[in-house]
Amino acid sequence: MKREADFLQELSASGKAAHQRTKMLIMVALLFGAVFLSFFLGRFSITPPEVIALFKEKLFGIASGLTSSESKVFWGIRFPRVIAACAIGCGLSASGCVYQGAFRNPMVSPDILGATAGAGLGAAIGLMFNFTNSGVQITAFCFGLAAVGATYLFASVLGDKGNMTLSLVLTGIVMGALFQAGISLIKYVADPYSKLPAITFWLMGSLASVIPSYLPILLLPLLIGLVPLYLLRWRINLLSFSDEEASSMGVNTSRLRLIIVLCATLITSCVVAVGGIIGWVGLVIPHIARMIVGTDYKYLFPASMLLGATYLLLVDDIARAASSLEIPIGILTAVIGAPFFLVLLHRTRKQGQGV
Amino acid sequence: MGIELKALRCGYHGRPLTDGIDAVFSAGQVSCILGPNGVGKTTLFRTVQGNLPPVDGQVLIDGKPPADYDKRMMADKIAYVPQVRSQPFAYSAFNMVLMGRVSHLKLFSSPGQIDREIAYETMEQMGIAHLAAKNFTQLSGGEQQMVLIARALAQQPKFLMMDEPTSNLDYGNQMQVLRQILMLSHEKGIGIIMITHSPEHAFLSSDQVVLFFRNGKISIGNTEQTLTSDSLRQAYGIPVEICQVQNAAGISVTACVPFIN
Numbered sequence: 001m002k003r004e005a006d007f008l009q010e011l012s013a014s015g016k017a018a019h020q021r022t023k024m025l026i027m028v029a030l031l032f033g034a035v036f037l038s039f040f041l042g043r044f045s046i047t048p049p050e051v052i053a054l055f056k057e058k059l060f061g062i063a064s065g066l067t068s069s070e071s072k073v074f075w076g077i078r079f080p081r082v083i084a085a086c087a088i089g090c091g092l093s094a095s096g097c098v099y100q101g102a103f104r105n106p107m108v109s110p111d112i113l114g115a116t117a118g119a120g121l122g123a124a125i126g127l128m129f130n131f132t133n134s135g136v137q138i139t140a141f142c143f144g145l146a147a148v149g150a151t152y153l154f155a156s157v158l159g160d161k162g163n164m165t166l167s168l169v170l171t172g173i174v175m176g177a178l179f180q181a182g183i184s185l186i187k188y189v190a191d192p193y194s195k196l197p198a199i200t201f202w203l204m205g206s207l208a209s210v211i212p213s214y215l216p217i218l219l220l221p222l223l224i225g226l227v228p229l230y231l232l233r234w235r236i237n238l239l240s241f242s243d244e245e246a247s248s249m250g251v252n253t254s255r256l257r258l259i260i261v262l263c264a265t266l267i268t269s270c271v272v273a274v275g276g277i278i279g280w281v282g283l284v285i286p287h288i289a290r291m292i293v294g295t296d297y298k299y300l301f302p303a304s305m306l307l308g309a310t311y312l313l314l315v316d317d318i319a320r321a322a323s324s325l326e327i328p329i330g331i332l333t334a335v336i337g338a339p340f341f342l343v344l345l346h347r348t349r350k351q352g353q354g355v
Numbered sequence: 356m357g358i359e360l361k362a363l364r365c366g367y368h369g370r371p372l373t374d375g376i377d378a379v380f381s382a383g384q385v386s387c388i389l390g391p392n393g394v395g396k397t398t399l400f401r402t403v404q405g406n407l408p409p410v411d412g413q414v415l416i417d418g419k420p421p422a423d424y425d426k427r428m429m430a431d432k433i434a435y436v437p438q439v440r441s442q443p444f445a446y447s448a449f450n451m452v453l454m455g456r457v458s459h460l461k462l463f464s465s466p467g468q469i470d471r472e473i474a475y476e477t478m479e480q481m482g483i484a485h486l487a488a489k490n491f492t493q494l495s496g497g498e499q500q501m502v503l504i505a506r507a508l509a510q511q512p513k514f515l516m517m518d519e520p521t522s523n524l525d526y527g528n529q530m531q532v533l534r535q536i537l538m539l540s541h542e543k544g545i546g547i548i549m550i551t552h553s554p555e556h557a558f559l560s561s562d563q564v565v566l567f568f569r570n571g572k573i574s575i576g577n578t579e580q581t582l583t584s585d586s587l588r589q590a591y592g593i594p595v596e597i598c599q600v601q602n603a604a605g606i607s608v609t610a611c612v613p614f615i616n
């Protein structure tokens with residue numbers, strides 16, 4: 001009787017794991033499909049065989065027979081942009097997903113602690129003082145971290161040590177508002193003919209200016225943030241209990257939350273620094289991932305990463321290929337994300353799962 | 356060995372809520388903590404678990420104060436069963452129980468086959484294996500309470516500290532939870548400390564009672580001697596009568612009847 005139950009249990013547990021693995025494989029396949037599709041989409045047309053030839057040339061030194069300008073457009077513009085879109089989508093979605101767990105609230109998005117507003121102010125300052133492109137990025141990155149640092153500092157001074165969740169969210173709102181005011185000030189004093197449009201476009205989010213030299217600035221902090229989160233992903237589940245409950249189970253909740261917030265902030269800051277303010281991805285994609293693989297972060301976290309990368313890549317394809325004029329990607333993600341989120345809300349309410 | 360309170364006074368900001376408490380909670384024993392709202396029962400729980408420093412006196416868990424334990428070592432000694440609360444995310448009952456294994460896992464690892472087996476066996480023992488695949492948020496209050504107990508047991512602690520495990524449950528579920536509590540203490544040798552608002556539950560299950568009074572006084576002893584109509588009247592400020600009730604099979608239980616004036 002007991003052996004039989006064990007057997008059934010093993011079967012169902014591994015059966016479920018296999019089921020989840022299949023879903024992951026499908027998501028990986030979708031991402032690769034989207035990447036491949038994105039390589040030859042755009043005003044400068046490259047055919048699939050040409051893409052393959054270009055990769056052969058790069059990897060194995062087999063001559064592609066394509067002109068150097070084609071090769072330059074591909075390696076200098078399209079390839080870095082595709083990679084950046086994947087990285088940014090992945091980062092926004094991953095950080096949104098873990099912020100939601102760390103703050104026990106599925107309505108939280110990556111800008112909850114003021115990272116986005118901070119990075120926005122940094123970029124605005126950089127653009128106003130004519131910094132180089134990478135200079136703007138680094139300023140944005142530092143201001144994003146500084147905003148979250150300030151939020152954390154004030155929250156720990158003002159709030160209850162044992163349960164910082166609420167004080168973090170509230171000070172995050174305050175810091176966000178403060179840095180937004182800073183952005184408005186910069187826009188107000190910026191030269192309306194040259195600087196103001198640049199700042200405005202940056203704030204709307206765009207991947208149009210991504211060049212190969214951006215990639216290390218984007219990918220390195222992204223990896224540094226993602227790896228610990230990936231390793232800790234199962235443990236993030238425990239934070240959905242109250243701090244006293246989780247710590248009675250043997251979890252050092254304040255340390256775990258600090259690591260998670262640090263990593264997610266690092267990710268958000270580097271992503272915003274390169275792509276500008278791209279909203280809704282970090283809120284909507286983890287919800288979709290939750291509908292597909294469930295609430296267990298062991299699967300939810302990688303699923304969010306994969307879906308986020310695929311989603312932002314496809315949205316960026318629309319941004320650059322849908323019309324002759326590039327559409328700011330932040331506008332697109334809001335136009336797609338907001339109504340989609342309403343549909344999600346309606347569905348989850350109907351299923352009675354809570355959101 | 357066990358949990359020992361030595362002239363313990365707990366409270367916040369250096370202000371004690373109660374007189375000194377001297378008590379020993381040992382393995383295989385059920386202890387009930389009773390008293391009106393706001394006298395410091397939950398504060399006592401927090402202090403024993405090391406979440407709040409004592410104002411005066413000390414707590415000794417297997418001879419050492421809670422401050423000497425890190426979170427994981429503490430989790431090996433004491434598991435906490437909270438009151439049922441709403442959860443923001445809909446985990447399956449099985450995953451909820453599986454999370455009880457966290458104190459046995461390394462920082463970067465997730466539960467393996469052995470952990471899953473322990474979680475499932477615990478659910479079987481509690482008679483809730485059939486709920487394994489269901490969403491925790493969609494279970495009834497009684498089922499949720501049983502899942503939380505199973506989660507605490509999957510932690511494999513020496514003691515269970517339960518905060519009103521029978522509140523919000525219907526009559527049937529209350530008795531089912533009490534049956535589990537008796538089974539755990541008598542057969543598994545787990546020490547149980549629970550806060551309850553039903554004196555009857557103490558009579559049904561408890562070896563020892565800690566009764567809090569409004570004026571900060573504490574009375575500790577075996578159930579029959581500690582819970583009398585006199586002491587309950589003093590504690591709650593209402594007249595209470597205690598009587599014996601027998602069912603058809605001749606089994607007698609103690610009932611407490613409060614009077615409204």
